[in-house]
Amino acid sequence: GHTGSSAAESVLEQRERALAEVQEHYYREPPRIERGWRHFLITEEGRPLLDMINNVAVVGHSHPHIARTAERQLRLLNTNSRFNYEAIASFGARLADLAPDPLDTVFLVNSGSEATDLAIRLALVATGRSDMVAMSEAYHGWTYASDAVSTSVADNPNALQSRPSWVHTVAAPNPYRGQHRGSDASRYGPEAAAAIDKLAASGQAPAGFIGETYYGNAGGMPLPEGYLAAVYAAVRRHGGLAIADEIQVGYGRLGHWFWGFEQQAVVPDIIAVAKAVGNGVPVGAVITSRAVADKYRDAGYFFSSTGGSPLSSRIGLAVLDIIRDEDLQGNARDVGGHLKARLEELAQRHEIIGAVHGHGLYLGVELVRDRTTLEPASSEANAICDRMLDLGVVIQPTSDRMNVFKVKPPLCIDRSAADFFVDTLDRVLSEGW
Numbered sequence: 001g002h003t004g005s006s007a008a009e010s011v012l013e014q015r016e017r018a019l020a021e022v023q024e025h026y027y028r029e030p031p032r033i034e035r036g037w038r039h040f041l042i043t044e045e046g047r048p049l050l051d052m053i054n055n056v057a058v059v060g061h062s063h064p065h066i067a068r069t070a071e072r073q074l075r076l077l078n079t080n081s082r083f084n085y086e087a088i089a090s091f092g093a094r095l096a097d098l099a100p101d102p103l104d105t106v107f108l109v110n111s112g113s114e115a116t117d118l119a120i121r122l123a124l125v126a127t128g129r130s131d132m133v134a135m136s137e138a139y140h141g142w143t144y145a146s147d148a149v150s151t152s153v154a155d156n157p158n159a160l161q162s163r164p165s166w167v168h169t170v171a172a173p174n175p176y177r178g179q180h181r182g183s184d185a186s187r188y189g190p191e192a193a194a195a196i197d198k199l200a201a202s203g204q205a206p207a208g209f210i211g212e213t214y215y216g217n218a219g220g221m222p223l224p225e226g227y228l229a230a231v232y233a234a235v236r237r238h239g240g241l242a243i244a245d246e247i248q249v250g251y252g253r254l255g256h257w258f259w260g261f262e263q264q265a266v267v268p269d270i271i272a273v274a275k276a277v278g279n280g281v282p283v284g285a286v287i288t289s290r291a292v293a294d295k296y297r298d299a300g301y302f303f304s305s306t307g308g309s310p311l312s313s314r315i316g317l318a319v320l321d322i323i324r325d326e327d328l329q330g331n332a333r334d335v336g337g338h339l340k341a342r343l344e345e346l347a348q349r350h351e352i353i354g355a356v357h358g359h360g361l362y363l364g365v366e367l368v369r370d371r372t373t374l375e376p377a378s379s380e381a382n383a384i385c386d387r388m389l390d391l392g393v394v395i396q397p398t399s400d401r402m403n404v405f406k407v408k409p410p411l412c413i414d415r416s417a418a419d420f421f422v423d424t425l426d427r428v429l430s431e432g433w
C-alpha cells in the first residue's frame with residue numbers, strides 16, 4: 001500500500017498510518033527525539049530530556065566507543081554467523097566466562113524474545129517434555145513460545161485467551177501486594193514448589209520453569225528470600241530445567257550483583273539475556289551447560305543469520321569493555337543507592353508513594369491511593385508521567401496495574417541527574433494529586 005508521506009503529515013501521523021497499532025509509542029503526544037547523549041534524549045528542538053527508563057542503552061546513548069566500534073566493523077566485515085571470524089569466538093568466550101559453572105556454552109541471537117524462546121526450546125528438547133511453568137504477571141517476549149509464557153495482562157488482557165495449555169502459572173510472588181504480603185511472602189516459594197509437585201504427580205512433569213530472577217516487569221523488587229531456591233529445587237526434583245530471564249535485570253544493573261540470580265543465591269540451568277548486551281544493537285544470548293546444548297544438538301534446530309554477526313559480536317565486546325572500564329556496575333550500586341535513599345525520603349512526605357522497591361539502578365516507585373488497601377494510583381501515575389515530561393524527565397509506569405514507575409536509566413547516570421529526577425518528582429507531587 002501507499003505509505004509515502006505528504007508534506008502536511010507529521011512523523012507521528014506517518015508512523016501511525018504505516019505501522020500496526022500494537023507497535024505502540026510512549027505518550028499520547030510524544031516529543032520527537034533526534035539524538036541521545038549519555039543518559040539524555042534530545043528533541044528535535046535541542047531540548048534534553050533525562051532518560052530514566054532506558055535499560056537498553058546501558059552504557060549511555062551515542063557512546064563514542066560503540067560508534068567507533070560499529071563504524072570500524074562495518075567497514076571491515078559484516079556477514080552471517082556461519083563464517084569463521086574472530087569476534088564471535090571472543091564474544092562467545094567472554095559471555096561464557098561471565099556465567100557461573102557449569103554454564104559454559106553460548107547461543108547468539110538478536111533479541112530477548114528469541115533468547116527466551118530458544119531457552120524454552122532447549123528445556124523442551126533436553127527433557128523430551130511439553131509443559132512449562134511460569135510466574136503470573138510475567139513478560140518474556142512476543143514470539144510463539146516466549147509469548148505463551150508471558151502472563152502479564154498489562155498490555156492486552158485479551159491476549160491471555162490464546163495462552164496454550166502447556167503453560168502453567170504459579171502466583172505472582174509479589175511481597176508488597178497480592179496473596180501474601182510482608183513476612184507472609186515466604187509462602188510463595190513453597191506454594192509454587194507444591195504446584196510443581198502436583199503437576200508432576202498428575203503426569204505433567206514440566207520441562208522447566210521460566211522466570212525473571214528479580215521481580216522486574218511486575219514491579220522492580222527482589223523476589224522473596226529463598227523463592228528461586230525452592231522453585232528450582234522442585235523443578236529439578238522432577239527432572240526439569242530452571243530458566244533465568246535476565247533480559248531486564250541482569251548485566252550489572254542491580255549494582256550489587258551482575259546477575260539477578262546471584263541475589264537469590266541460585267544458579268539456573270539456562271540464562272537468557274539481551275537488551276543491555278548490545279546497547280541497542282540487536283544482540284541476545286542464551287548461556288547453558290554443554291550437556292543441555294548437546295541434547296539440543298541431537299534433537300533440536302538452531303541457526304541465526306545475524307545472531308553473533310561480526311557487528312553484533314564486536315558491539316557485545318565493546319559494551320562489556322565499557323561496563324568494566326567505567327565501572328558501571330559500581331555506578332549502578334552507588335548512584336542507585338543514593339537515588340533510593342532520596343526516593344524513600346520523598347515517600348515520607350508524599351502519601352501517594354506507597355513504597356520504593358529495588359536495588360542499584362533497577363528501582364520501582366509504587367504509587368497507591370491508600371497505604372492500607374494499596375489501591376493502585378494508575379491514572380495518577382499516567383498524569384504524573386505527562387507532567388514529568390513537561391519538566392524534562394522521561395519516566396514510565398510498569399506492572400499489571402501500571403502504577404509503578406520503573407526507574408532503570410542508563411548505568412552511566414550521575415548523581416546530579418539522579419537528584420534532578422527526584423527534585424522534579426518532588427515538585428510534581430507537590431503540585432497535588
Ligand code: PMP
Nearest residue numbers: 111112113139140141247248274
Ligand atoms: N524478557 C523480559 C524480562 C523483558 O523485559 C523483555 C522486553 N521487555 C523481553 C524478555 C523481550 O525482549 P525483546 O523485546 O528484546 O524481544
